[in-house]
Amino acid sequence: MEELLVFFNHLTDPDWIVAHGGLYLLLFIIFAETGILIGFFLPGDPILFIAGIIIANMEIGDSNPLLVLLYWISLISIVAILGNFVGYWCGKYFGHRLLKMKDNWLFKKEYIYKAQAFYKKQGGVAIILARFLPVVRTFAPIVAGIVGMDFKKFVFYNVLGGVIWVSSLVTLGYLLGENAWVQRNLEYVILGIVILATAPVMIKMITGKRTPVELPTK
Template identity: 45%
Template sequence: MGNFESWKDLLNPEFYIQMGGFWLILFIIFAETGLFVGFFLPGDSLLFVSGIYAVEIINESIGSTGSDFLDTTILATAVAVAAIIGNEVGYWFGLKAGPALYKKEDTFLFKKKYLFQAHDFFEQHGALAVIMARFLPVVRTFTPIVAGIVKMDKGRFLIDNIIGAFLWSFSLIFAGHYLDKIFLDEFGIDLKTHLEIIILIIVLVTTVPLVLKFFFGKKNTKDYSQH
């Protein structure tokens, strides 16, 4: 078990795996969308690194099946379910209290600009935004809230929510698990010893689109304060 040493640990996916394993991972994934304050949590990198440790995580929590594939599938499925529940809570929150968020003042845990960005993203991509947002940090936190605010059809939202959650969870967790095995078997490289570099790469890949949109989309930012 790990120990909390600094605030940097909160951005380190390995910290959560060592501290709470399976159940903490599920809570983090739920919180990232179910609790809008979870936008700073390491979703993508947490799933990838969890894939690398999939067998250990399942063995220490509910007991290994003896199959790498089944252990990884169990982990990915559980994460997908947590992500689905998180999005449904976010949708409900947007439906009930979302409009008031546009009038809420910024705080340390809440930035109104993220809500605007998610709204623009939703308007641009429509129903597909719920699926696509899964792969974009920050945006995935606020998109379900926006879906609730604009009163997206509940059935359509649920379908897109399920598709997006399973695509996100299975692609990243299985990528982490099997890339680790490939690198170890073919090149003798243990990805567990290079996690900092891997996390940095994932962060860069997933945040570049947001950075580009921030700089090139400023002029298109709308005022939703009257909504």
């Protein structure tokens, strides 16, 4: 447990990330958060912002910095999109089993109920909006699979949402990555991103009502 806490503390340190896998580590984290059920606790939004900072400070020689930025945005977007596909298929084929699982410290059906309520309210656009909401972004594609969302529709919103989420936060980190104030106050900037991203979820958890998942009839 102590090693896990140390790992999370280092995830806000761009230099540590570069020394321990760099952007490849970031690719794994983004895939795990969007595609692996237990990855919901990973800090996707701050990681994307830090990815932009790392890219801004990379030694790229004679390479065009914009092309490098677009290259990594493309790679991270692909990973984020693939992650949601994994979540969709897990929900489609294992959804009934997930809902029969007993709650424990790591998994609670409440996460699926919240994602499903958000999904029902927003429709297909929820797949895009959920990208910016911690926890919800992990379970939204699973719920889409559980309720049998049309796959072609899911593909459209998944791709669009993945590109918007990754490109916006990575570009923001890239533009601010060489700013002296941001570098001196990176922890506060990261904390601000976490608060802004988490606040809607916390408000929803406090004021929202539990909604049972409606399984597709077979």
